[in-house]
Amino acid sequence: MHIVVCVKQVPDTKIIKINPKTNTLDRRSAPAILNPYDAHAVQEAVKIKKMIGEGTISVLSMGPPQATAVIKKSIEIGADRGYLISDRAFAGADTLATSYALSKALERISKEQKIDLVICGLHAIDGDTGQVGPGIARRLDIPPITNVIEVTEFNKKEKTVLLKRKIANGYQLIEAQYPCLLTVGKEINEIEYSPMPNMIKAARYEPIIWTVNDLENVDRPQLGLKGSPTIVGKMFTPPKPEGGKKLDGNADEQVAQLIALLEDKKELLFANH
Amino acid sequence: MSEKFDVIVVGAGPAGTSCAYTCAKNGLKVLQIERGEYPGSKNVMGGVLYRQQMEEIIPEFWKEAPLERPVIEQRFWMMDKESAVTFGYKGLEWGMEPYNNFTVLRAPFDQWFAKKGVEQGVLLVNETVVLECIVENGKVVGVRTDRPDGEVYADVVVLADGVNSLLGKQLGFHKEFRPDEVALTVMEVINLSKDKINDRFNLEENQGCTIEIFGDSTKGNLGTAFIYTNKESINIGVGTTLSSMIKAKLKPYDLLDYLKTHPMVRPLMEGGESLEYLAHLIPEGGYHSVPKVAGNGVLLVGDAAQLVNAIHREGSNMAMKSGKMAAEAIIEAKNRNDFSESSLNKYREALYDSFIMKDLEKYKDAAHVFEHYPQYFNEYVPMINRAASKFFTVDGTSKKDKQKQIMRSITGERGKLKVIQDMFRAWKAVK
Numbered sequence: 001m002h003i004v005v006c007v008k009q010v011p012d013t014k015i016i017k018i019n020p021k022t023n024t025l026d027r028r029s030a031p032a033i034l035n036p037y038d039a040h041a042v043q044e045a046v047k048i049k050k051m052i053g054e055g056t057i058s059v060l061s062m063g064p065p066q067a068t069a070v071i072k073k074s075i076e077i078g079a080d081r082g083y084l085i086s087d088r089a090f091a092g093a094d095t096l097a098t099s100y101a102l103s104k105a106l107e108r109i110s111k112e113q114k115i116d117l118v119i120c121g122l123h124a125i126d127g128d129t130g131q132v133g134p135g136i137a138r139r140l141d142i143p144p145i146t147n148v149i150e151v152t153e154f155n156k157k158e159k160t161v162l163l164k165r166k167i168a169n170g171y172q173l174i175e176a177q178y179p180c181l182l183t184v185g186k187e188i189n190e191i192e193y194s195p196m197p198n199m200i201k202a203a204r205y206e207p208i209i210w211t212v213n214d215l216e217n218v219d220r221p222q223l224g225l226k227g228s229p230t231i232v233g234k235m236f237t238p239p240k241p242e243g244g245k246k247l248d249g250n251a252d253e254q255v256a257q258l259i260a261l262l263e264d265k266k267e268l269l270f271a272n273h
Numbered sequence: 274m275s276e277k278f279d280v281i282v283v284g285a286g287p288a289g290t291s292c293a294y295t296c297a298k299n300g301l302k303v304l305q306i307e308r309g310e311y312p313g314s315k316n317v318m319g320g321v322l323y324r325q326q327m328e329e330i331i332p333e334f335w336k337e338a339p340l341e342r343p344v345i346e347q348r349f350w351m352m353d354k355e356s357a358v359t360f361g362y363k364g365l366e367w368g369m370e371p372y373n374n375f376t377v378l379r380a381p382f383d384q385w386f387a388k389k390g391v392e393q394g395v396l397l398v399n400e401t402v403v404l405e406c407i408v409e410n411g412k413v414v415g416v417r418t419d420r421p422d423g424e425v426y427a428d429v430v431v432l433a434d435g436v437n438s439l440l441g442k443q444l445g446f447h448k449e450f451r452p453d454e455v456a457l458t459v460m461e462v463i464n465l466s467k468d469k470i471n472d473r474f475n476l477e478e479n480q481g482c483t484i485e486i487f488g489d490s491t492k493g494n495l496g497t498a499f500i501y502t503n504k505e506s507i508n509i510g511v512g513t514t515l516s517s518m519i520k521a522k523l524k525p526y527d528l529l530d531y532l533k534t535h536p537m538v539r540p541l542m543e544g545g546e547s548l549e550y551l552a553h554l555i556p557e558g559g560y561h562s563v564p565k566v567a568g569n570g571v572l573l574v575g576d577a578a579q580l581v582n583a584i585h586r587e588g589s590n591m592a593m594k595s596g597k598m599a600a601e602a603i604i605e606a607k608n609r610n611d612f613s614e615s616s617l618n619k620y621r622e623a624l625y626d627s628f629i630m631k632d633l634e635k636y637k638d639a640a641h642v643f644e645h646y647p648q649y650f651n652e653y654v655p656m657i658n659r660a661a662s663k664f665f666t667v668d669g670t671s672k673k674d675k676q677k678q679i680m681r682s683i684t685g686e687r688g689k690l691k692v693i694q695d696m697f698r699a700w701k702a703v704k
C-alpha cells in the first residue's frame with residue numbers, strides 16, 4: 001500500500017498579523033508551520049499503515065526551499081519519504097494551478113511506486129478553500145471523498161476502503177474503490193507524540209526536491225501565476241464579534257430567560273459545525 | 274538497541290551549540306536535543322553577546338549572524354529615588370571590526386547558531402525533553418527522553434540544560450541551589466523606533482549602548498537592572514538574588530514596573546510598546562557554586578555548570594568557551610577511546626586554567642559580601658547621590674567647605690570606622 005499525503009507550509013494564522021495599509025498577510029509576523037489538517041492527514045496515513053501492517057507513506061509539498069521543514073515534520077509523525085516541488089515556475093499559483101502541479105508530481109511519484117491512496121488536509125488554514133484536494137482527484141481521475149472522519153477497513157482483494165464521512169447533518173458510510181483521494185479534518189485522529197527514532201530520522205532526512213524539469217508532460221501555461229485565474233478582490237480583517245449576553249436575576253429568572261432565548265433561536269440547539 | 278552516537282548534547286543554548294558544533298566539525302557523530310519548539314524559544318538573557326568567544330568558534334560571525342547593535346558605550350548608574358550618579362565609557366573603536374560585544378535577541382540568534390551546527394552535521398531534535406541520564410555501571414551511557422522509544426546512547430553526554438540542570442542534580446553533581454545562589458531576572462522587550470532610540474541614547478546608525486543600574490533599581494537590594502538597545506527595541510530588565518527577593522518580599526514584576534516608571538528611566542521608554550515579557554533564573558553563586566563538571570561519560574557546561582560572572586554580567590561568553598573546551602576534551606577522549614572521568618577531566622583542567630574560573634575565583638566572595646552587607650546598595654548609593662548633589666549645587670559655599678560637609682555627612686551617618694571597614698571589605702571582595 002502506497003499512501004501519498006499532500007502537505008502545505010502555512011503561516012500560523014492564530015498569530016499572524018494583517019498589514020492594515022495593504023490588507024495583506026504580514027508573513028514575517030508568524031512562524032511557518034505544517035498546516036494542522038495536513039498533520040492529521042499524515043497521522044491517518046500512519047494509522048492506516050499500522051492497521052494493514054505494511055505500506056509506504058510519501059509526502060508531497062509545493063513551495064519555496066524552506067518548505068522542506070514541513071516534510072521533515074511529516075517524517076517526525078511517521079512518513080517514510082518526502083518530495084518537494086520547488087521552482088519559480090510554480091510561484092503565485094492559485095488552487096487550480098496548484099492542483100495541476102501537484103497532480104503532475106503525483107504522476108511522477110506513481111511511476112516510481114504505484115499510488116493506492118492520496119490523503120489531503122480538509123483545507124489550508126491560510127486560504128481556507130478546500131479546493132486543492134478535489135482538484136487533484138479530478139485531474140488524476142480518482143474519486144474524491146471529502147471530510148472523512150474515520151477509515152474503517154481496507155479490502156485488498158476487492159481494492160475497496162470503508163469510510164465514514166461527515167455531512168451537513170449526520171454521517172455517511174461509504175465504500176470506495178481505491179486509488180481514491182480523501183480529505184480529512186481534525187476529528188479523524190489525535191496527533192501522537194512522535195517516537196524518538198522518528199525525530200532522529202527527520203533530523204537526518206533530506207527531502208527529494210524536484211523542479212519543473214523533473215516533471216513530465218507539463219503544460220507550462222497552466223502553472224504558477226499564469227495558470228491562476230483567481231483574483232483576490234479585497235482582503236480585510238473581519239470585525240470582532242460582539243460580546244455574549246449576560247443573563248441577570250435569580251436562578252429561576254435566568255432559567256426562564258435562557259429558555260425563551262433558546263426557543264427564539266432554535267438554531268443554537270442544532271448547530272453542528 | 275537504539276542508535277549510538279559519539280556525543281549527545283542536552284540543550285541548544287550557546288554552551289550546548291558551541292560544544293555540538295565543535296564536535297561535529299571534528300567529525301564526531303552528534304545528537305543535540307532541545308526541549309523548546311526551536312533553539313532560543315526558551316532561552317533568556319539580558320542581551321549582550323561577547324565577540325571574542327563567539328569568534329573562536331565562528332570567525333567573523335558578525336557578517337552573517339542576526340545581531341542587533343554593536344555596543345559602543347557602556348554606562349553605569351548609581352540611582353537614587355530622583356537622581357543618579359553616572360559614569361561610563363564610549364569608544365567608537367567598539368563600533369568597528371573586530372568589535373567588543375553586541376546586543377542580541379536570543380530567539381533569532383540561538384536559531385542561527387544551532388543552524389550552523391546542523392550545517393556541520395549535528396542532528397538537532399527539538400521539542401524533546403530529556404528526563405534522565407541512563408547510568409550503567411557508574412557510567413553515563415545515554416539519555417532517556419520523554420518520547421516513545423526514547424532512549425538514545427552515546428559515549429559522552431554533555432549537559433547544557435541550563436541553570437536548573439535537573440540532570441546534573443539527578444547525577445548528584447550538585448544539590449538544589451540555595452536562594453542566594455540564583456538571581457531571578459525579569460525583562461521586557463519594548464518596541465521603539467530606530468530614530469527614537471538613536472535620539473534618546475545619543476547613538477548613530479548601528480551603534481548600541483548598555484546601561485547597568487544599581488541602587489534604587491532594585492529598591493536597594495542586591496542586584497542590578499539593565500537597559501540595552503536593540504535595532505528597533507529596548508531590553509529592560511531587573512534581577513535580584515532570590516534570597517533578597519524573599520527577604521524584602523519583592524515581586525519581580527512589581528520591581529520591573531517600578532523600574533519602568535522610575536523618573537530616571539521613564540523618558541527613555543516613553544511611547545514604547547511591550548513586545549515580550551521574559552523571566553529566568555541566573556546562576557550567580559559564582560566560584561563556590563560550580564559543581565563537579567566531569568564524570569564518567571558526562572560533562573557539564575554553561576549555566577548548568579553555573580558559569581556566570583554576575584559582577585561583569587558575563588555568561589554567554591563563558592557558556593561558549595566552556596562548550597568549546599568540553600568538545601576539545603571529548604575529541605581527545607575519543608582519540609584515546611577512553612571516556613572515563615579521569616580522561617574527561619581534561620575539560621575540568623582547561624576550565625580551571627581559563628579566564629572563566631580565574632574570573633570567578635577573583636569574585637568568589639563578592640556576592641556573599643554584598644548579600645550580607647546590604648549597606649552598599651541601600652545606603653551608599655543614596656549617600657553618593659546626596660554627595661554629588663551637594664557638590665554640584667551652586668549655593669555660595671566654598672568647595673573646600675563642601676568637601677568637608679560631604680565627608681562629615683558620610684562618616685557621620687555610619688561612623689568613620691564603619692565606613693573604612695565597609696570600603697576595605699568591598700575592596701577585598703573584588704580585588
